[in-house]
Amino acid sequence: MDSSETHAGIGVRSATAMVATGHPLAARAAQDMLAAGGSAVDAAIAADAILGVVEPMATGIGGDLLAMLVEPDGHAISYNGSGRSPAALSAEVIEKLPNQRIPERHALSVTVPGAVRGWFDLHARYGRLPFAQLLAPAIALAEHGFAVLPITAREWAVFEPVIKRDPACAKLYRAGNTPRAGERFANPELAAILRAIVADGPDAFYLGAPARQAAAANQAQGGVLAAQDFARHHGDFVLPLERKFRGLTVLECPPNTHGVAVLDALEELDVLALDRDDPATTLAMVEAVGRAMAQAKKTVADPAGNTVATVVVDRDGLAVTLMTSVFKRFGSGIAVPDCGFVLQNRGSGFSEPGHVNGPAPARRPYHTVVPGAALKDGRFHAGFGVVGGAMQPQGHVQLLVRLAAWGEKLQAAIDAPRWRLEGDKALAIEPGTADAVVKTLREAGYSDPEGAGELAGRSDFGGAQFVVRDDDGSLLGGSDKRKDGVALGA
Incomplete structure (x- = not known):
């Protein structure tokens, strides 16, 4: 059932329910779960499980899960x-590494995957449909x-x-013969x-x-x-951090994520005029x-x-922003034989020993995944995520300024060109700006990164998924053209 309408620049509108996600198959599955009487969490789990199949470079059961929920x-x-680092990640192990830093694709970058446990924890609290139906x-x-x-x-x-x-990874993901657009790919090991x-719940994975x-x-x-590291894994429900911005209460996940960076930036900007037509606003x-x-890095x-x-x-008004990730594309590049998935490399987010974010046994590293939401007058107003590593908090700030300060329409705000800080004074600027x-930005000393971006020498300006409750109570959904996704009413 689809009660949605699409409006140029605005996005998809529905009077009842809404899905925005990164792949049409995931969106349709979520839509089907809602039509079957499932909750927002049921729909999000079904969509996320599909994303782990169809976008293995981005996510999967070898990665982590974070979520932001707003109840009715x-x-x-x-x-x-x-997930946490292995219990055996000792100081002696780290001391043997160059500069005592974990390289991006090193075997020591692997942390315990949290996605599967996350599905079950969320489902236990908010799910309605049988788990078998979701997967x-x-x-x-x-x-x-x-x-x-x-x-x-x-x-x-x-x-x-x-x-x-x-x-194992080369065989699983067809190195030397990667699938082209339109070609079919199957992963029966993952199935x-x-x-x-x-059949057996999260223990089938963690034990x-x-x-x-x-x-x-x-x-x-x-x-x-070690296998024992899997057995010890657990997730946590925690209160979000919040800050006011232009009449909204913006919600972000607390550390070990860098959601606090979004709130700090918005707090600084909220006292400014933020004139849309003044280039100095973008510089600010x-x-x-x-x-x-x-x-946040400190x-x-x-x-x-x-x-x-x-x-x-x-x-019913339950809202969820659910995000999963294997961190860098294809994570650590280490596939689990006969299991159909790759292990994440989130441990490369640790700083050097002695830093507050330094590596240690059974510790969560600095995490870039930040599912967000906003309240208006104490009720759900928006749920959003902007994928793309360090682009995530930057995307949150840019979209919230466009929507809450400049009053732009949802899809137009998502489609608008973005900028991305790649270093202290290295700033990639998307064509169309x-x-x-x-x-103004270049004269202020922000130089072009010249191919320093994360995606094949081109900066990754992210992919946003966004749902907003409009003033009339209807829902607006927007999905980023930079990805393969879609928004669907339900």
Whole structure:
């Protein structure tokens, strides 16, 4: 059932429920779950499981899950399902590394995957439909295959050097013959693991063959991940951080994520005029974000760091922004033999020893995934995510300024060109940005990164998924043209 209408620049409108996610198959599955009486969380889990099948370079059961939820009465809660480093990640292990920093694709960059436990934790609190029903569409796609979409195919080919270094990964993801747009790809090994998870719950993953084989694969390449690290994993429901901005209460996940950078930047900007037509406004935004992210790098750590996003609001008013990630594309590049997934490399987010975010046993690293939401008059107003590593907080700030300060329409705000800080004074500016804005930023000393971006020498300006409650009570959904996704009413 689809009660939605699409309006140019505005997005998709629905009077009842809304889905925005990064792949049409995921969006339709979420829509089907809502039509079957499922909750927003049911729909988001179904969509996320599919994304792990159809976008393996971005997410999967070898990665982490974080979520932001707003209940119908306006109560907000966040979920941190990020995994911890192995218990054997000792100082002696780190001291042997160059500069005592964990390299990006090193076996020591692997942390425990939190996605599967996250699905079950969220479902236990908010789910309505049987778990088997939620994973059935993903299992069918993994078993029988799907047509690879254009942006996915391009990223698959670009990051072939990552997958070809590990024989299991090369075989699984077809190094040397990566699927082109329109070609079919199947992953029956992953289908079998998902079926086991349906049958036996999260223990099938955290106490079963996937944990043992992941540990063996990691240790074979010099890592220290153990099956016991899987067994000890748990996620946490925690209160979000919040700050006021232009009449909204903006909600972000607390550390170990850098959601606090969004709030710090918005607090600095809220006292300014933020004249849309003045290029100095964009300069002020860049400077505020730069200061906020620098502060986060100094202070964010475990309080005991590529991604997909799904935003769903159901007809009862429960809203969820659910995000999962294996961090860099194809994560560590280490695949788990016979299990159909790659292990994340989130441990490369640790700083050097002695830093507040320094590596240590059983510790969560600095995490870039930040599902967000906003309240208006104490009730849900928006749920949003902007995938793309360090682009995530930068995307939040840019979109919230466009929507809340400048009054732009949802889809137009998502489509508008963005900028991305790649370093203290290195700023990538997306084509289409007004010449006067570009001139102001360059004259302020922000140089072109010249191919320093994360995606094949081109800066990654992210992919936004956004749902907003309009003044008349209807829902507006927007999905980023930079990805393969879609927004659908339900």
